[in-house]
Amino acid sequence: MNVQRYTRIAGILFLVSLVAGGLGEAYIPSKMIVAGDAAATVANIHNLNFLYRLGFGTFMIESLCDITLVLLFYALLKPVNRRLSLLAAFFGLVGTALFAFAELFYFAPLLITGDAAYLKVFSGPQLDALALTSMRFYAYAGMIFTAYYGMSWIVRGYLMLISHYFPKFLGVLMIIGGAGFVVRNFLLIFAPAYASDLLLMLMMPGGLLLTFWLILKGVDLPKWNQRLNALQA
Secondary structure (H helix, E strand, C coil): CCHHHHHHHHHHHHHHHHHHHHHHHHHHHHHHCCCCCHHHHHHHHHHCHHHHHHHHHHHHHHHHHHHHHHHHHHHHHCCCCHHHHHHHHHHHHHHHHHHHHHHHHHHHHHHHCCCCHHHHHCCHHHHHHHHHHHHHHHHHHHHHHHHHHHHHHHHHHHHHHHHCCCCHHHHHHHHHHHHHHHHHHHHHHHCHHHCCCHHHHCHHHHHHHHHHHHHHCCCCHHHHHHHHHHHHC
């Protein structure tokens, strides 16, 4: 196993995932959805059709990166604790699968507001309302994803913290970022007024630093080998 090659690939994929996720989960939906105005939302979807479809495309890129990252981070953190590294991998895969399910609701308005004959039984305003409702389902289905994604990073952050071959500050920052995702998820359920998007931004400092650390520095190889030898003993 070429550890440093794994870390560089992980860093590149993580950077691509962050950019694609920012576009597909935040920027593009913000250009489409007009809160409480179904007609305006549908008009945006049709007028900015390519941008809307690009949002789905960025999800595909992000999800392919995230699934690969699950394997890479499992391999990188396995010498610390095999079971916890596997647990983080399971959280990550479940999160990606849930977000794939959410994306069905993102794509549905294109079908709901299409020209299919069976849709003629609905009036224009009714179709607009269904399209906006679908986008709301997309938002809530995506909300469930954040808990699993956040938990995966809490576990990985803990493993980085005790690994000795990653800097401790990276582990702390990723734990904080993951906790922000989990806390916001529960606030959306129990106290929506306090579910600030700023909680999601807690992932950015650690995510960016981890990305460039993986690409430029990698792991401390002597300590990595020490951990690996202890695991195999």
